[in-house]
Amino acid sequence: MRTRLLITATVLVAFGVASASAGVLIPPTLILGGPEYQLYANSNGTYLGWTQNSTGRPRAFHAYVSIDSGQTKNRINPPGTQGWFGDIDNDSNEAVYQQTDGAVSDLYVVPDVSDPSVQTGLAVPNTTKWEWQPRLSDEYVMFAREYPRLDANRLFLYDRDTQGLTLLRELSFRHSLFAGDVGSLYATWTTCRRTCAAWIYTIDTQELTRIPTVNGKHQYAPVVDEVHGTAYWVRSGDTCGQNVGIWTAPLDSLSTPTRIGALPRGIDTEWKASLEYDTVNGRIDFIFPRYNCRRGDANIYELQGVDTLP
16 A cells, blocks of 8 residues: 555645657646645646645645735635535636535535635535535536545535436445546545555446556546546555656546656655646646655646647
């Protein structure tokens, strides 16, 4: 088991120079730095959303959005609560996040992050149980829910039109289950026990695919580019920051991936990555938290131009 799993699970180039198709490693670019601990970031090309852990009050997590990469930021969760940013829709300014207040954890949608004061609780997903890890698209919300009496975590897909719930995965607390991303066609997640595995779920056909690995290496943080039918994920060795690379492959050829990024020894990622569709520059960027294994903190980076927009 990767060493960092034991820590994280408890708290939960210029464009045109390098690209995935060229098979050249793309250097990571810092888009949001500390000293705070930044994680779980998403961008829709206009707004950036993320979770921040205060250095002055460690374990005080709050969800933020910004239109200029953190220079002017707005906190989403109200005073007296903690918040974990979930996702922002690529086609709008709609976002979803997890809000906690003591022993209560529910999911909230912000229709327009330019005004975070307007929020709506998700009536169907929210119960008296612990709901967390929300992900959002026009059609779906994916989220996790804990069942302590059953010793189980469950990952659900909520149809925003029909209000139906689909159980995607159930694992005991001896495993770790991390939501990845959801779109119109695919949902992704990571499971870990002795080994971490990255999964892709085809929503229409209910087909579940495990991304093939090599020599039992850990794979995590999968995300699908539905425009090109391409998957991206992270692969590493057994310890935090060991041989960490970012890989990509077409969905119909997952067994022959290309490495497009690499991190120094002692540097890893968190369990969730995302894609930004940058229409201004005509490119797709891979966004991820760059985790320092020794210090136990992270900042937000991206690989710019992993693919081009049509």
